Amino acid sequence: MGAFLSLLIRCWTVDHPPEPPKSREAIRIGILGTGWIxxxxxxxPAKSHPGVIIAAVASRDKTRAEAYARKFNIPITYGSYQDxxxxxxxDxxxxxLPNSEHYEWSMRAIKAGKHVLLEKPCVCNAHEAETLFNYHASLPTPRPVLLEAIHPRFHPAWSKxxxxxxxxxxxxxxxxxxAPSGLxxxxxxxxxxxxxxxxxxxxGAYAISCLRxxxxxxxxxxxSTAVRPSRWGDVDxxxxxxxxxxxxxxxFIDADIRKTSxxxxxxxxxxxxxxxxxxMQVEVDGAVEGEIQTRARTVTIWGFPGAMYHHSIGVVDVNVRKRASDGQVLRRWTEKETKKAYVWEGKGTESGKEGEPYWSTYRHMLEQFVNRIKGRDGSGVWIDGEYSINQMKAIDSAYEKAGVAIRPTSSFKI
Known part of the structure; x- marks a missing residue:
């Protein structure tokens, strides 16, 4: 009963976190567009972060920006992204924004000296990724922080x-x-x-990141590839x-945004x-001379994208003890274990591995984004430009293998 109550409290608090006072040095973040994500x-996530203020929202339609601002209590609105x-x-x-606009408006933001938290996939293709991240790397230090938001990687469950x-x-x-049909x-x-x-x-971008x-x-x-075209457009x-x-x-990846049963x-x-x-052969305490032990391991994580609500990590080890001289099997047994990780080990230490059980994958990501801007140590989890470039190369290679057109390159020039 206690575990179930803890689950309910955690799930509620993920979406209704405590709201501490904001610090005087809080980073003021503006949102490009009025999308639900x-x-x-x-x-x-920013509600529980004392170092972050959601200061503004911009839309090409000022009326839409104002309605969005009222809904989420955002103080400033703009009728254009550039404004x-x-x-x-x-800050x-x-x-x-839609993937097709990631490249242009991230480039413009970096040029304007703004730090950028960029939704995945970072851009449309590998060419855009190389151009964006190489431009960012060419800027003199201290340069703005640029982070692709592959949020599940930041939760301690994934590191565990x-x-x-x-x-x-x-x-x-x-x-x-x-994702189920109709979503x-x-x-x-x-x-x-x-x-x-x-x-x-x-x-699918998350799935490829998992493999890597x-x-x-x-x-x-x-x-190998297998593509099911959409009935509504020229995409998969x-x-x-x-x-x-x-x-x-x-x-292998299986990514579906219209799954039916x-x-x-x-x-x-x-x-x-x-x-x-x-x-593989493993070292064991108290090993008997003339014997070796091997282990075949299967590890499964369930619920990794929403690990903050509930996840489970299952470990199954098939152990075999053999005679070293001829490989004769002496004993075979299976060990099973289940693990979870809602906070970092060493929480609250100088290493910066903080966290609370209700912190979402996005909240952990935001923590590291702010840490990087402030020059602080953090969990050690990060996504650099090389990672994001290679991510788009893997996506492009899958489309090429499938005979599907790579997503179009923006005409924007810096």
């Missing part, structure tokens, strides 16, 4: 999961991340090629792919990553 990804970038009172911007995996020994990974209705930006939509560009993190390497090639609503990695292992009803599945490792 900003509420979950920034506005709610917000030109305001010296704004940073959050860019959740990765600590249980040995990348060089991974044999197979399956990542499943589906994104006809007319949504995800169904438009010109706005760089599609399943792979949406939740688990293998701790970049894929060497795409071996379902995308499956298999990636080969340098150690010979293979990772029986009779066309919305399909529901829990996002998960399943890692199978090769059998």
């Amino acid at each position: 900003a509420s979950r990804a920034l506005i709610t 917000m970038l030109d305001d010296p009172a704004i 940073a911007v959050y860019n959740p 999961f990765l600590s249980l995996v040995s990348g060089p020994h991974v044999e197979k990974v399956d990542v499943v991340f589906n 994104f209705p006809e007319g949504d930006i995800r169904w438009r090629y010109d706005l760089a939509g599609g399943a792979l560009m949406d939740i 993190d688990v293998f701790a390497a970049e894929p060497v090639r795409v071996e 609503e379902g995308f499956k792919a298999g990636f080969r990695f340098p150690n010979g292992g293979v990772g 029986f009779w066309g009803l919305p399909g529901v599945s829990i996002p998960r990553v399943v890692v199978q490792q090769r059998e």
Whole structure:
């Protein structure tokens, strides 16, 4: 009963966090556009951060910006994105615009000296990614902070999961991340090629990031793809792919933004990553001379995108003790363990690994964004320009293998 009550309290507090007073040195963030994702990804997480103020929202339609500001109690509105970038009172911007506008408005923001929290995928293709992040890297220091918002990577659950995996020994990974049919209705930006939509560009980006993190390497090639086109636009609503990695292992993704089940009803599945490792020799205490022990491990994380609400990390080890001389099996047994991580180990220490159980993946990400701006140590989790460039290279390679057009490059020039 206590565990269930704790679950309910945590889930409630994720979306209704405490609101401490803001510090005098708080970073003033402006939002580009009036999309719904900003509420979950920034506005709610910022409530519990004393060092962040949501100061402004900009829209090409001033009336829409004003309505959005009233809804979320945002003090300043602008009738154009550039007006917000030109305001010296704004320190940073959050860019959740359609994917096709990520490149231009992130470039403009950086040029204006603003820190940028950039929604994933960072841009439309690898060419844009290289141009954006190389331009950012070319600026003199101290330069504005630029971060691609792959939020699940910032939660301690993901780091705990990765600590249980040995990348060089991974044999197979399956990542499943589906959204039920009806979640994104006809007319949504995800169904438009010109706005760089599609399943792979949406939740597929998270799935590819998972593979790269688990293998701790970049894929060497795409071996297989299966694409289900959307009935509403010239994009993919379902995308499956298999990636080969340098150690010979293979990772599979199943990304679907219109999942159906029986009779066309919305399909529901829990996002998960399943890692199978090769059998490997392990050191054990009290080992008997002339015997060796091997272990084949499977690690599964359930619910990684929303780890703050509930997640589970399952570890299954198949152990075998053998005679070293001839490989004769002497004993075989299985060990199972379940783990969770809602706060960083060493919470509150000088390492900066703070956290509260109700902190969302986005709240953890915001913490590190602010830490980087302020020059403070943090959890150690970060996404640099090289990571984001390689992310887009992997997405482009999957589209190329599938014979699907890579998303179009912006005509904007800095």
